[in-house]
Amino acid sequence: MVHEDIANVLQTREQIAIRIHELGGQISRDYQMLKADDELVIIPVLTGSIIFVADLIREIPLKMRISLVTVSSYPQTATESVGAKIVGGLPPDLAGKHVLIVDDILDSGGTIQLLRKEITRRNAQTVRVCVLLRKNIDSALQTPCEYIGFDIPDEYVVGYGLDYDNYYRNLPHVAVLKKDAL
């Protein structure tokens, strides 16, 4: 059972639900002035954001499109980023659109910086970023990010979509693994 490998829980499913409700409200208010012909495009970063984005978008009652992107930065069992690369397509036509990038966690910042640069280069009208978690490290704190769920200590976390070697995404909370599970 996945729960047996957990050392401690950082955010419970209840805390996550409350925070996502707040974030959804904030995002909805910030984008509600979009005009009828403005387009909102949510770009979730696979795979870690799947559970977060599923919950978040149901708290945002605005007309939106979803377009998934894949960025690789942690191959298999690595727990340190080795440089981000877009491996699954960004939508070709982002010119004039309002883009909200959604990711699970801000760590080195490489993923978010790369996506923001690429999406800006495609002439999106606005580009904003929403992450569930931000690690307390300089690189993360220095990466611009408009919406942040929780600031957490610099530890490798799993659950609520975040993985270790593609395991533990199905844990309902955000947690730190026992040393012997890594």
Ligand code: IMP
């Ligand atoms: P960054 O490019 O270093 O900011 O890393 C972002 C990506 O690395 C995230 O989208 C996650 O998929 C992954 N990642 C970073 N830190 C963790 C962690 O503590 N647990 C699980 N995945 C992580």
Ligand code: MG
């Ligand atoms: Mg990721």
